[in-house]
Amino acid sequence: TLSNQKVVVHADWTLGTINKNIYGHFSEHLGRCIYEGLWVGEDSPIPNTKGIRNDVLEALQKLRVPVLRWPGGCFADEYHWKDGVGPREKRKRMINTHWGGVVENNHFGTHEFFQLCELLGAEPYICGNVGSGTVQEMSEWVEYMTFDGESPMANWRRENGREQPWKLKYFGVGNENWGCGGSMKAEHYANLYRNYQTYVRQYGDNKLYKIAGGPNVDDYHWTDVLMREAHWMMDGLSLHYYTVPGTWGHKGSALDFDEQEWFVTVQKALHMDELITRHSTIMDRYDPKKRVGLIVDEWGNWFDVEPGTNPGFLYQQNTMRDAIVAAVHLHVFQKHCGRVQMANLAQMVNVLQAVILTEGDKMLLTPTYHVLEMFKEHQDAEALAIHGTFGEYELNGASLPQVSVSASKKDGKVLVSLCNLSHKDAAGLEIELRGTEDSYVCNGLILAGDSIGAHNTFEQPDRVAPKAFDGAALSGGKLRVDLPAASVVTLTLEVK
Numbered sequence: 001t002l003s004n005q006k007v008v009v010h011a012d013w014t015l016g017t018i019n020k021n022i023y024g025h026f027s028e029h030l031g032r033c034i035y036e037g038l039w040v041g042e043d044s045p046i047p048n049t050k051g052i053r054n055d056v057l058e059a060l061q062k063l064r065v066p067v068l069r070w071p072g073g074c075f076a077d078e079y080h081w082k083d084g085v086g087p088r089e090k091r092k093r094m095i096n097t098h099w100g101g102v103v104e105n106n107h108f109g110t111h112e113f114f115q116l117c118e119l120l121g122a123e124p125y126i127c128g129n130v131g132s133g134t135v136q137e138m139s140e141w142v143e144y145m146t147f148d149g150e151s152p153m154a155n156w157r158r159e160n161g162r163e164q165p166w167k168l169k170y171f172g173v174g175n176e177n178w179g180c181g182g183s184m185k186a187e188h189y190a191n192l193y194r195n196y197q198t199y200v201r202q203y204g205d206n207k208l209y210k211i212a213g214g215p216n217v218d219d220y221h222w223t224d225v226l227m228r229e230a231h232w233m234m235d236g237l238s239l240h241y242y243t244v245p246g247t248w249g250h251k252g253s254a255l256d257f258d259e260q261e262w263f264v265t266v267q268k269a270l271h272m273d274e275l276i277t278r279h280s281t282i283m284d285r286y287d288p289k290k291r292v293g294l295i296v297d298e299w300g301n302w303f304d305v306e307p308g309t310n311p312g313f314l315y316q317q318n319t320m321r322d323a324i325v326a327a328v329h330l331h332v333f334q335k336h337c338g339r340v341q342m343a344n345l346a347q348m349v350n351v352l353q354a355v356i357l358t359e360g361d362k363m364l365l366t367p368t369y370h371v372l373e374m375f376k377e378h379q380d381a382e383a384l385a386i387h388g389t390f391g392e393y394e395l396n397g398a399s400l401p402q403v404s405v406s407a408s409k410k411d412g413k414v415l416v417s418l419c420n421l422s423h424k425d426a427a428g429l430e431i432e433l434r435g436t437e438d439s440y441v442c443n444g445l446i447l448a449g450d451s452i453g454a455h456n457t458f459e460q461p462d463r464v465a466p467k468a469f470d471g472a473a474l475s476g477g478k479l480r481v482d483l484p485a486a487s488v489v490t491l492t493l494e495v496k
């Protein structure tokens, strides 16, 4: 155990509000995310509400999903929204060329997406098609969704059963325009962004928050060009970064990994901090008041697919390593809450670092799900300043801080979340809550496994689940915490 790691949480020093949208999700027409994972159709034997499976819906409702991004991803720049409205049996069938070459029957389209968001209580975030779509197509989609008056698109929406326009705030102008979204150079996309967004109209009192396609990982040039050429025409700029322990050719297994791969994965997850810092510094040059949000609309672990599954479906299992990576990311986003206004974990169900996996009518919650659930009171809370001296987590000559901490305050309650990055050593912490005269009671939860590869299966769906935590003792305004190796803990402090 590395003990005597001291942490000061400043109850009277806030860094800003943690936008609840940092806890956002992403669902793409990819593999079994939309079809099977969320949408089973109204005639399915799997119990559903208007085609959305009930078990998944209930689990997601518990998570308080603030915002959901759709329809892609790479799929967005090949998606033609008009194929996905009108009577379902008449909708076009096509091949999902990007993901697995399977038939896309367009049964899940605009109306179904808004229905899902409504059931979840989540804000919809729609990504438009720049790569293979036209300005007209994008403009008409916005008209279809948000225009209240007399117009061809608004009338078509009414014919299709929706009288009132929907409320839509978040709209992305293309996805990964440097890659699958058009292989463009920053300068070219900056021009296209200006062009397309002109026709992304604000109808009535529907105020759109326009998100420009942002950089890939550390492409700082991209951020500079987009901000220089168009910052006043955007509300957000996206950033994508995936944690890949190996290389894109051999990413590494989700289940079968050793301590070195654990270490490297956590190390690479922490790289998000540097990326946000540097992109944000560039944005500061053009936008010192931080009006433009950095929208990390794809993040998470990307491993090799589970053996025997379609390589284009990106189906991977989820262990305590994923839980640690999720916690680390959320802490980084909270630290940068002045700039990071949204983040969307990739992806919601059955794809990449999913919170839910399904198999037929069975469902399981992954360790990542539990982290988001344990952290949900951070949503819209005030982030608190933290100072501390942490021990080092060392392996094969490299080192990382052993513990990651974040804290926030909402409705008089303080939530401290802690994550022990070490795969083998416990951590002894002394946490001082400074800047308050109140005395508190503390309640804790812990997520930990019996091995670093601990995960849930359809046979044993609750092997990794939060339990009451008895490793924290409060006395004289100080919390003494024994944090087991490879664990995530939340402590809720309530005034006595």
Ligand code: AHR
Pocket: 028, 072, 073, 074, 075, 175, 176, 298, 346, 347, 352
């Ligand atoms: O999330 C999977 C894919 O990763 C998305 O479609 C794309 O935007 C990114 O490259």
